Amino acid sequence: MKIDGINSGVEFEQYVFDIFSSSDIKVSDTPKSNDYGADLIIEYADYNFCIQCKYYSRSVGVKAVQEVMGALSFYQCDFGIVITNATFTQQAENLASMNGVLLIDGDELLSIKSSKKVLDKTFNRFLEQMENGEPIARPSSEWLMNDLVVRYGVSSSKIYKDFIGGGLPFFKVGREYRFIPNEVEEWEIYTKSIPYGKKQKIVLPGYLEYKADVKRRIKAAKKAGNKDEVEQIKDEMRHYGITPIGDYVFGIVVFIIVLVLCYLIYKFYQGYTQNY
Structure with missing residues (x-):
């Protein structure tokens, strides 16, 4: 689906950014290159979402779903979203369903843009389904x-x-x-x-x-x-x-303490040898 005034992926990302921003949702950009699978990060209902935007003339496949899944860990997000002006392949829908990724196609995006209530309904339904395990469509x-x-x-x-x-x-x-x-x-x-x-x-x-x-x-x-x-x-x-983050912090602190002790011992020994 063609969107008036949108001619590139970058313009589509800004279009999506503006939709969330105008709905008073906290939204931020990721780097334009090496974005690790996410174009935008939003905060909704105390959850962080990675968003992958795809401005396509064809259906979006599984790669976009995999990209946003990979971004979750890097950006420390709770859920992933793929947003497109087009539609999704059946394979993409299956993969997203099995992994708790929200898919928003062109028609849904226009509905969300036109009404904050539709946006809230979309996100709240998704979060409710996640809590109940409903999107995990596994045999x-x-x-x-x-x-x-x-x-x-x-x-x-x-x-x-x-x-x-x-x-x-x-x-x-x-x-x-x-x-x-x-x-x-x-x-x-x-x-x-x-x-x-x-x-x-x-x-x-x-x-x-x-x-x-x-x-x-x-x-x-x-x-x-x-x-x-x-x-x-x-x-x-x-x-x-x-490894939990706290373990990394503890290890770094111990390492610094050991370095400081080694330095103090070295300075003490250096002073001792100079005196004698």
């Missing part, structure tokens, strides 16, 4: 190879070689590969990412979901003043090989 028992092709946005040969080769749990019925969702998600959290091409990597959706969930749980526990629950969540993160 209840098993996934087939095609489910993973959609989930990761790669070919089946890539899954055979690098995902299954990297320890992705599976079982076979005849010659058909099948996967247990809970086992796949557990593996994704432990594995975190899979190399893609020479320098790129695919950050696994289960890992991204887990990090976003942990952030929400810690935020809620801190708000409730429950220090024990915060520590339990951090222990759980360590179990998966994820």
Whole structure:
């Protein structure tokens, strides 16, 4: 869908920025290059959202969904949104549904622009669905190879070689590969990412979901003043090989203390040798 006065992706980003800004929603830009998968960051109902804007003449595919999923960790956001003037492919809708990404197409965008009530309704419905687990459209028992092709946005040969080769749990019925969702998600959290091409990597959706969930749980526990629950969540993160931010800070402080002690010992020794 063509939007009057919009002729480029940059102009479309500004168009989306203005929609949120005029609705009194806190919105900020990301760098124009090396944006790590997000064009805008907004704050709504105490949640942070990464937004990927796509001004297309064709339907938006899974790559845009993957990009905004990858941006969540870098920008420390709770949820991702892909906004376009066009429509989305079925594969993009499936991947977004399985990973809690909000998709806003051209028609919805015009409705949101015309009414703050529509905007609030869209976001509140999404947050309610997330709390109830409704957008997570996963099969209840098993996934087939095609489910993973959609989930990761790669070919089946890539899954055979690098995902299954990297320890992705599976079982076979005849010659058909099948996967247990809970086992796949557990593996994704432990594995975190899979190399893609020479320098790129695919950050696994289960890992991204887990990090976003942990952030929400810690935020809620801190708000409730429950220090024990915060520590339990951090222990759980360590179990998966994820270092809580507090551990990094502690390590840096210890390192600085050791450096200062070494310097003081050196100065003391230097003064001692000069006296004798």
